[in-house]
Amino acid sequence: MKKNVLIIGAGGVAQVAAFKAAMHNDVLGDIHIASRTVSKCEAIIAGILDKKALKRPGVLAAHALDALDVAATKALIAQTKSQIVINAGSAFLNMSVLQACVETGAAYIDTAIHEEPGKICETPPWYGNYEWKHRDSCERKGVTAILGAGFDPGVVNAYAAMAARHYFDSIASIDIIDVNAGSHGRYFATNFDPEINFREFTGTVWSWQNSQWTANAMFEVNRTDDLPVVGNHTTYLTGHDEIHSLSANLDVPDIRFWMGFGEHYINVFTVLKNLGLLSEQPVTTAEGVEIVPLKVVKAVLPDPVSLAPDYAGKTFIGDLIVGERDGEAAELLVYNICDHEETYAETNSQAISYTAGVPVVAAAILIAKGVWDCHHMANIEELPPLPFIELIGEMGLPTRLRDAKGDRAFDPAEFRTERQKTKSRA
Amino acid sequence: MKKNVLIIGAGGVAQVAAFKAAMHNDVLGDIHIASRTVSKCEAIIAGILDKKALKRPGVLAAHALDALDVAATKALIAQTKSQIVINAGSAFLNMSVLQACVETGAAYIDTAIHEEPGKICETPPWYGNYEWKHRDSCERKGVTAILGAGFDPGVVNAYAAMAARHYFDSIASIDIIDVNAGSHGRYFATNFDPEINFREFTGTVWSWQNSQWTANAMFEVNRTDDLPVVGNHTTYLTGHDEIHSLSANLDVPDIRFWMGFGEHYINVFTVLKNLGLLSEQPVTTAEGVEIVPLKVVKAVLPDPVSLAPDYAGKTFIGDLIVGERDGEAAELLVYNICDHEETYAETNSQAISYTAGVPVVAAAILIAKGVWDCHHMANIEELPPLPFIELIGEMGLPTRLRDAKGDRAFDPAEFRTERQKTKSRA
Numbered sequence: 001m002k003k004n005v006l007i008i009g010a011g012g013v014a015q016v017a018a019f020k021a022a023m024h025n026d027v028l029g030d031i032h033i034a035s036r037t038v039s040k041c042e043a044i045i046a047g048i049l050d051k052k053a054l055k056r057p058g059v060l061a062a063h064a065l066d067a068l069d070v071a072a073t074k075a076l077i078a079q080t081k082s083q084i085v086i087n088a089g090s091a092f093l094n095m096s097v098l099q100a101c102v103e104t105g106a107a108y109i110d111t112a113i114h115e116e117p118g119k120i121c122e123t124p125p126w127y128g129n130y131e132w133k134h135r136d137s138c139e140r141k142g143v144t145a146i147l148g149a150g151f152d153p154g155v156v157n158a159y160a161a162m163a164a165r166h167y168f169d170s171i172a173s174i175d176i177i178d179v180n181a182g183s184h185g186r187y188f189a190t191n192f193d194p195e196i197n198f199r200e201f202t203g204t205v206w207s208w209q210n211s212q213w214t215a216n217a218m219f220e221v222n223r224t225d226d227l228p229v230v231g232n233h234t235t236y237l238t239g240h241d242e243i244h245s246l247s248a249n250l251d252v253p254d255i256r257f258w259m260g261f262g263e264h265y266i267n268v269f270t271v272l273k274n275l276g277l278l279s280e281q282p283v284t285t286a287e288g289v290e291i292v293p294l295k296v297v298k299a300v301l302p303d304p305v306s307l308a309p310d311y312a313g314k315t316f317i318g319d320l321i322v323g324e325r326d327g328e329a330a331e332l333l334v335y336n337i338c339d340h341e342e343t344y345a346e347t348n349s350q351a352i353s354y355t356a357g358v359p360v361v362a363a364a365i366l367i368a369k370g371v372w373d374c375h376h377m378a379n380i381e382e383l384p385p386l387p388f389i390e391l392i393g394e395m396g397l398p399t400r401l402r403d404a405k406g407d408r409a410f411d412p413a414e415f416r417t418e419r420q421k422t423k424s425r426a
Numbered sequence: 427m428k429k430n431v432l433i434i435g436a437g438g439v440a441q442v443a444a445f446k447a448a449m450h451n452d453v454l455g456d457i458h459i460a461s462r463t464v465s466k467c468e469a470i471i472a473g474i475l476d477k478k479a480l481k482r483p484g485v486l487a488a489h490a491l492d493a494l495d496v497a498a499t500k501a502l503i504a505q506t507k508s509q510i511v512i513n514a515g516s517a518f519l520n521m522s523v524l525q526a527c528v529e530t531g532a533a534y535i536d537t538a539i540h541e542e543p544g545k546i547c548e549t550p551p552w553y554g555n556y557e558w559k560h561r562d563s564c565e566r567k568g569v570t571a572i573l574g575a576g577f578d579p580g581v582v583n584a585y586a587a588m589a590a591r592h593y594f595d596s597i598a599s600i601d602i603i604d605v606n607a608g609s610h611g612r613y614f615a616t617n618f619d620p621e622i623n624f625r626e627f628t629g630t631v632w633s634w635q636n637s638q639w640t641a642n643a644m645f646e647v648n649r650t651d652d653l654p655v656v657g658n659h660t661t662y663l664t665g666h667d668e669i670h671s672l673s674a675n676l677d678v679p680d681i682r683f684w685m686g687f688g689e690h691y692i693n694v695f696t697v698l699k700n701l702g703l704l705s706e707q708p709v710t711t712a713e714g715v716e717i718v719p720l721k722v723v724k725a726v727l728p729d730p731v732s733l734a735p736d737y738a739g740k741t742f743i744g745d746l747i748v749g750e751r752d753g754e755a756a757e758l759l760v761y762n763i764c765d766h767e768e769t770y771a772e773t774n775s776q777a778i779s780y781t782a783g784v785p786v787v788a789a790a791i792l793i794a795k796g797v798w799d800c801h802h803m804a805n806i807e808e809l810p811p812l813p814f815i816e817l818i819g820e821m822g823l824p825t826r827l828r829d830a831k832g833d834r835a836f837d838p839a840e841f842r843t844e845r846q847k848t849k850s851r852a
Binding site: 187188195267268271272274275276277279283284285286287289291293295296297298299300301 | 613614693694697698700702710712713715717722723724726
């Protein structure tokens with residue numbers, strides 16, 4: 001049993017994580033929120049108290065922290081007696097926060113892959129460039145480190161693991177489809193940190209096809225699906241974290257990620273990219289000021305957190321999986337639908353933050369309860385998927401299935417049989 | 427007789443002005459080029475010498491100058507014994523260079539209206555906000571100051587004055603049409619300093635209609651004309667310098683400026699403007715750096731001077747004038763066609779710089795010869811138009827006419843009769 005949670009970050013995902021941790025403080029203990037800008041943490045806490053979301057009286061505290069500073073992060077972990085650290089801050093922080101956890105023994109959970117400020121779209125597998133280099137030190141110290149525990153990566157990895165272990169005999173392809181069918185009413189905005197958001201689309205699109213890494217350009221390949229609830233949507237082949245672990249951990253020849261974009265988004269993105277305004281390399285103005293264009297674009301765009309009150313509509317995220325089951329071709333769609341207005345009413349956040357922030361707290365609860373306290377580094381598909389999928393359902397993210405038997409709510413009783421094992425790590 | 431010319435600036439227009447001044451140094455005397463970055467002046471001089479464009483042996487020298495520094499500018503005027511200053515630098519410099527001229531007695535010529543860095547699109551008439559406030563001091567000191575002596579403003583004002591004085595009995599409307607039918611082959615670029623270029627389109631579009639100032643939004647009103655040589659083009663009602671003096675100096679109820687834009691230009695412009703990236707107001711990045719977005723956009727766009735070698739196609743600039751002549755309704759189109767490749771071969775510059783740079787040197791020659799050395803501040807339409815139109819024709823910008831009699835080359839003999847007078851200044 002581990003307890004006391006330190007949440008790092010104060011953006012949309014951190015806000016949802018703080019709300020959900022507060023709602024489960026009977027299990028999780030003290031809740032601490034730390035960010036460079038302490039006032040953002042305080043605003044989140046004010047929102048939680050305002051909504052009376054703390055399950056029982058307990059510690060809910062804000063801290064100023066530069067999480068690139070490993071010593072400061074270790075000190076805060078010690079001071080707050082946190083045994084679980086949820087890293088919901090910028091993707092640039094992963095390595096320093098992980099190091100602080102390894103050195104203090106606290107469990108580490110994050111929602112997105114590490115990024116270095118100066119590099120975009122590194123060679124696959126992305127986890128191999130940073131996170132997996134620390135597998136040995138986690139193993140040696142018995143530190144639990146769970147990577148990519150949001151929705152995508154995160155829940156979609158658990159869907160894939162569930163399909164592999166409990167539904168199919170063999171899988172030919174996994175297509176992860178992410179569509180935001182909601183609208184924020186602004187001319188243009190990104191749904192999370194623009195600096196991280198755009199970086200997903202400015203480099204090569206890597207996908208796993210015919211059991212090898214395949215390179216495409218962004219917006220080069222698309223598909224159109226008639227999806228449950230949200231209807232017909234065009235999505236584009238996109239590079240994404242989970243492909244890089246699923247391809248290593250599952251024996252599946254085709255694993256692809258598809259993200260929905262409207263024509264307006266693509267137009268704005270294309271203009272900015274072609275002009276060089278999404279570059280992470282500094283330029284020098286006529287006045288001699290050196291500046292990274294992407295940081296200026298971020299400065300002029302709406303703060304993603306500010307979009308939440310006006311957001312309406314739903315998100316769809318799911319895995320479309322094709323394979324063999326009982327000797328016959330089979331197709332399974334496992335998915336979640338989330339409503340922007342409902343998540344705002346509950347947590348002051350839109351559905352994109354909510355779908356990432358709920359699972360990371362579910363992972364913390366599973367660690368606290370020992371179910372996922374594995375004492376090594378793991379991607380989600382390496383952990384038992386059913387308790388996670390069940391728990392996020394109870395916490396606000398219900399899963400549905402669609403296959404030859406029709407569209408229905410997820411029921412763990414359907415998945416009792418153990419079929420395949422995920423590949424064990426070498 | 428005035429002589430010795432100091433050209434301020436080292437961009438595309440300054441380069442053409444330097445070439446053309448060198449080609450007429452028998453009249454103009456010593457040619458000096460001054461800019462913040464002296465290496466740009468030296469590059470222009472190297473180009474002139476390389477093309478053997480200096481008419482006769484003489485002084486052709488580069489100087490480092492911050493022309494916002496009035497004392498430094500006065501000192502350079504004195505040191506170089508320049509009696510004529512061509513301000514082809516940034517529009518932010520007008521007031522300081524004008525002041526240096528007033529204080530030294532040198533004649534002043536510019537090609538565009540003054541702008542203050544922090545202000546976009548001030549109230550009409552624009553000249554009233556800055557330039558015309560110095561009319562009295564020019565008059566008192568007998569200083570010749572000629573405003574807006576490029577093509578538009580400049581030659582188009584002379585076309586209007588010619589039409590008013592020598593062609594029509596009364597004028598109902600003047601529509602100035604500016605189309606760049608050439609192509610630079612880049613994804614996107616502005617043809618002169620992006621900081622000045624975009625400022626033309628980000629504020630209110632002011633036009634003179636029914637003898638009053640009328641406000642529209644950019645890209646709100648357009649027209650399509652079948653123009654000589656360049657063919658069918660859509661142009662958009664745009665705020666522009668010359669409307670602000672022509673409306674004061676000519677008795678014409680409708681004076682409008684129309685600029686040609688392709689759909690791609692409008693799309694890129696609209697994206698940048700809506701995102702706030704064309705703003706001249708500083709924003710602060712997450713790292714705390716304060717920066718003007720427009721200056722970053724300028725930094726990522728191609729240097730306009732770099733476009734010239736690849737530019738192909740032609741420009742059209744002209745006045746479409748409707749009025750009465752000899753008791754009957756009449757329409758006159760006065761225009762110039764300029765070819766990007768031809769101007770590059772002659773002056774290392776594309777046609778947009780060329781059409782602005784040739785007239786400003788023609789104005790200098792007319793001052794040097796006494797024809798335009800008026801000893802007060804004047805907009806082009808207040809000066810005799812025929813010698814100017816004739817001279818720019820000899821210097822590479824021939825004028826053509828199209829009216830009921832057909833399309834033909836400009837011949838000053840057609841315009842001997844004096845019909846109306848332009849309004850005299852109060």
